[in-house]
Amino acid sequence: MHIALLYVDAGKGHITPARALSDALQRLGHTTVVENLFATVGSPMINWISKYNWRLQLHFPKMETKVNAKSDTAANAKRVRYVTTHSHAIKDFKIWFDQVKPDLIVVTHFLAASMIQPLVDVLELKVPVFEYAADVVFTPNLGINKNLDRLYICTEIGKELAIRAGQPEHTIRICPFPLKTELMQSKPLSKQEARRKLGLKDCFTVLLNLGGEGIGTADFLEEVAERNLDWQVITVGELSGSTKVHYKLFKEKHPDFPLYTPGFVKNIQDYICACDVQAGKAGANALMESLSLQRPFLISSLLYSAWPTTIFFERRKVGWVENDVSKQVDILQAYSSNQSEQQKMQQAFKDLPLVFDSDAFAKQIIADAAEVMKLKFGIAVNPS
Template sequence: MRGPATRPRHVIVLTLPLGNGHTAAAHVIASVLRRDGTRVSVYDPSEGLFPLFPLARVLSRFYRFAVNWRAGTVHIALYRLADRHPAGTSRMVSILFGRRFRSWLASIGPADSYVSTFSLLGYLLAEAGGAPVVSFVTDAGAVNRIWFQGAVEKYIVPDTGSLATALLCGVDSDRVSVVRPPMSAGVEMDKDQARRRLKLEDRFTVLVTGGGSGLGKGVLEAARALVSARTDVQLLLNAGSNADLRREFTDLCATGTRCTVTGFSPDFPLMLAACDVVVGKAGWLTLNEAMSARRPTLIVDVVPGQEEGNCSFAEKARVGRRIEPGDVPEAVRRYAASASALKEEFSFSNDMLSSAWADEMARDLKKTLTG
């Protein structure tokens, strides 16, 4: 295994717009590495790989279509193909994009080390050779085997399930590190303060969110069920960057229900602090933001294959549970009627949830990158 002998002067982190979790992880990693003065650059290759073609926008729209059309049929097919034939899929991507990727990589300047938050980018980086590559796996459980292809220097995985997949793929144990979930520091504000900042009433509040990309039909179904049931609660409907979902949410609120509709907003941490429970999908980013704020998540959307491990992780840690969208109003009524109901069903004292995760990640990344 290669090992850099000197402290890195410049780390480049690469990501792709196929789910907001990959991009968010890239920026979190960058912020961790910058703590001691390490120079870090974050790039999305799809923004520069084809100067005259809007690849980033096409990928983002395709991902949204793939996970939503006909219950995610397209995404399921592609996910299974990659999992069953990881080496062949990686090689095909290299044949199609490898030369242009290497040319683009040379154009952004040299780096002492690379970090990838998307599986195929780790493969392409390792294939390009030169500086060592760290691949940061952004899902939990039995993740797709395509993550563990190529001569990647080190893998950072979130749990023992993803570690097991790496070992089954033939990755040496000394090339894999388990780092606890990427929980942010959260918002240092209590519930009452957050509600005042957001001009909300002081009542039981449910945050319904489709994540940063506003994905998930179950999220919309759950919102409709809550509005139709006329529960005596306050709703925060967050559509992320999905304009269509925001319009749907806005139409729902026209009925006079107590609710606030938002799109992608820097106030999302405030919304988490203001709410009592989150209703959303099993995206790794969404779950970890909720865990960071110590808010339980009712999971109404799970992208097949990709997010099933995340859902299992949340249920095992007792920070979330899977539920049918139509059953959300009944659960919310029960939680709103009794504060003890939430405490009995969910727990945030599990050892898997460490507020010191950033320090652990920083130590592991620096050890990997500096040798």
């Protein structure tokens, strides 16, 4: 099969699973194309606005939760569908489709429901449209559409909320999380092995995650330094301009604080293995990669699309949600000194009903595509 994987260029949360699934599908012998969703409908300006708006909102997370909660409505979903199917998007999408000729379209963004599936219906194209809910615990209203052939989501709370929002249960599949290829093919190290490999101290270690955009402050670092805790903190990835300023000032103020900023790394799995806890913005990829390696996550900035993570953590006991910096350090300080709580956390990971396997997800997609194409279009496809 020839499969198109469409993403939206707003952070790494959507392109990362698209690439992971592309790699996995190719390992199964299929061909793929990974494409920006807005490029398929000839809308580079909307793509720029979307990307800029997302980065702006990350600087103001409280604003992000309020703005997106108010705008994520069924009425707005209808507006997006109307504009999409009454604009140049029809012509541009048909041109793209005729050039690429995909047998299946998989979209790692909720606009699958509000843009791509409606276009496929209007053009009467015989191609299944599958949506992957990249936020893993939630599908926005703009991602709900009874005509989707499949809606994939990794968690039971995500499925429950999608059904409550109006997505037919028969279209929903709980799926494995699509791990990046480098994580799929790596062997996890022990904490001590990872720390030796990376040249780190053997002490309580926090991996501070600022998301794919590297946007954050030094407030957490200041709180740890003020308490004189025997911890080390690692921040990976490229820092935004404002974040670099915050970190520079912190290092000048606390030159002896064990802060490591290795920049962009290709071996993120080693850094996760080296840490005791990840903390930071609730990006789905960072969260799930942490859970796959059995490291708890403290969410310090709960964005709108991640709000059900609080429910998930209450059920599964594999992390915390806390916006107040002082209370964040309270939580980790208590955890770092309590062996009993650490043992309970490890047991919670053993009981976690999640699968982390992009190859298994790719096989699920191909099997579902064969089923949909036979039942909906009368086209027989060999899933192997």
